[in-house]
Amino acid sequence: MHPFQRALALLALVGSTLAAAQDYPAAPITMVVPFAAGSGTDAVARIVAKRLGERLKQPVLVDNKAGASAQIGAQYVAKAKPDGYTLFMTTNTSHSANPALFATLKYDPIKDFTPIARVGELPFAVVVGSKLPVNSMKELIDYAKANPGKLSYATPNSTSLAASETIKRIAGIDMLGIPYKSSPQALTDLMGGQVQMYVADLGSSMSMIKAGSVRALAVTTRGPVKSLPGVAPVADTVKGFDLTSWNGILGPAGMPRPVVERLDAELRQVLAEKEVQDQLAQLGFEVWPSSGPDDFAKYVADQLAHWTALIKQAGIRQE
Template sequence: MRLSSLRRGLLGLAWFAAWSVGAHAQAQWPDRPVRMIVPFPASGATDLVARVVAQRVAQDLGQQMVVDNRPGAGGTIGSAEAAKAQPDGYTLLLTTSSTHAISPHLMPRLAYDARKDFTPVAHLADAPSVLLVTNSLPVKTVGELITYAKANPGKLNYATSGNGTIVHLNAAAFSAQAGVEMTHVPYKGTALAIPDLVAGQTHVLFDSLPTGMPHVKNGRLRALAVTSEKRSSLAPELPTMAESGLPGYSSVTWFGVYLPAGAKPELVDRVHKAFAKAMQSSEVVEGLAKLGVEPAAPGTPAKFAAMVQADSARWATVIRQHKISLE
C-alpha cells in the first residue's frame, strides 16, 4: 500500500511538473522565434500583408516572426503543413478566404479539414474588390448595368483570373443576385484581363482596388461600386453593391491567423492579443492601406470563426448553383 501510494504521489508530481512547464511556456510565449506560414508566393498580396503585420508583432513581442512562404495548389499545400504542426504557438498560419472558405468546396480531397484542423485566432483585415466595366458600355451605375444586361441577355461577358477564384465567384454571385446572364472568360490573372477590358473585348471585371483603380483614374475604365459591406476608405466616392440595388451583397478577401487544432485557450488569447495590438498601430494601418487592404473591426477568435463559417456557406452555395469547378 505504501509503495502504491508513493507511486501515485510520484506520478502526481510528474504530471504537475509537466503541466507547470507547459503553462509557464505558454505564459511566456514567445521565448523564441515564431514561424508564420504564408501559403502563397513571396511578393503576393497575402505575403505583403503578412510582412507588414509580422514586423509590428515582432517589435511588440521582442521575438522574431519568420515569414515562411509555402505556396502551391491555391494555398492548400502550406495550409496542410500548418495543420500538422504542434499547437504550441511557434507555428502560425496567415491565410485568406481562399484556403478556408473557398477551396474546401472546390477540392474534395484536401489534405486538411478547414474547420477541424485549425484554431481560429484573429481576423486581421479585408480587401474589397471593385466592379469595373469597359468604357464602351453605356452604363454608369450598377442598376444601369443590370438593366442593360437584362435587355441584352448573353451578350455581355465577364473576365476573371481563373475558375474558382474570388474574382470568378464575385461575378457569379452578382449574376445570380441580379438575375442576369453573362459569359465567363477566364484569364491567368486580372493583369492579363485588363487590356481586353479596356479594348471592350470583355465588359465586366471584379478586380482588387490597388490594381483596378489606377485604370479608372486615368480614364481607361469605369468603376461602379465596391464589394464590401461598407464604403471603402480607399475609394469613398464609390457606393457599395448593396447601396447600388443588391441588398446583402458583400464580398471581401479576408486575411486571418490560425493556430493548429488543439491550441490551449490561454495561448489562443495570448496570440490574439498580440495581433490585435499590432493592428491598432498607425504604421500597420498605413502599410495595409498602400496594399488596398483595410484592418478588420476588433473582434474575438469566436467572431472570426463565425465569420469564416458564414463566408464558407455563402461560397458553397454560389459554387454549387453555378457548378463551378477547377477543371
C-alpha cells in the same frame, strides 16, 4: 499508470506548456500566405508581420505558398508543428469557400486549425477594362444583356469566383469565367482586354484604379469604402448581394492556449496603431479585429456556413 503518477504527468505537461508560452517566441516566426507576392493578402501580411515582429522581438517572416486556391498553403500549415512558430495569414478563400468549391479537400478548415485573430476586411471591387463602354454596375449589366456570352471575367480566387457567379445569377446575365493563377496576372489581362471584368481585391488593384488603367464600378462591401469615394456597393444594383472577404490569422490545430492569447493580444495592439491602420488603408483594407480567439473561431464557423449557402445558391459546380 497509478492515478498519482498520471496527475504528476499532467502537471508536468501543463508546466512545460506554460513555460514554453512564457519563453515564446524564442526564434523567428513564419507567416504563411497562400497567395502570390503582390496580392492584397500578401501586402497586408507584410505590414502586419513587420510590426508584430517588432513587438515580439523576433522576426516574423512572410512565406508565400500560393496555388490551388489557397489549398497548398492551408495544407502546409495544417501539418505544421502547433508551437506558434508557423502562422497562417489567410482569407475566406481557404476557410469559407473552398469546402463548397472542391469535392476533395486535404484539410478541414475547422478541425485542422487554431483561430487566433481576425485582422479585418479586404474589400473587392467590380473592375472593368478602361475600353469597355460602361461606367456603372447598371450599365455593365445592361451591356452584358445586350451582348450575351461575349464578355468574360477573371477568377484567380474564390472571392472573385463566388462574387462573379452571384452577380451573374441575380442579374440574369451570361458571361464566361476564365480561371487565373494570380491577381496580378488577371489585372494584366484585364488591362490588355483579354478579359472584360474582374472582381479584384483593392490591395492589388488600387494603384491601377487610381491611375485609370482599370475602372471600378462597385465595391463588394455592404457600405461604401473610404478609399474609393463615390463607388457604390454592388448590392445597390444587384439586390441580395452579400459577400464579405475577411482576413485573419490562424495556426495549426492544438496550439497552446497561452501562446494563442499572447499572439491575439499583440495583434490587437498592432492593429490599434494609427501608423499600421494608415498603411493598411492605402491598400483599401479596413481593420476589423475580433474580440478574442473564441470570437474569431465562431466567426470562422459562421462564415463557412454562409459561404457554403452562397456558393450553392450561385450554382457553382464543385471541382
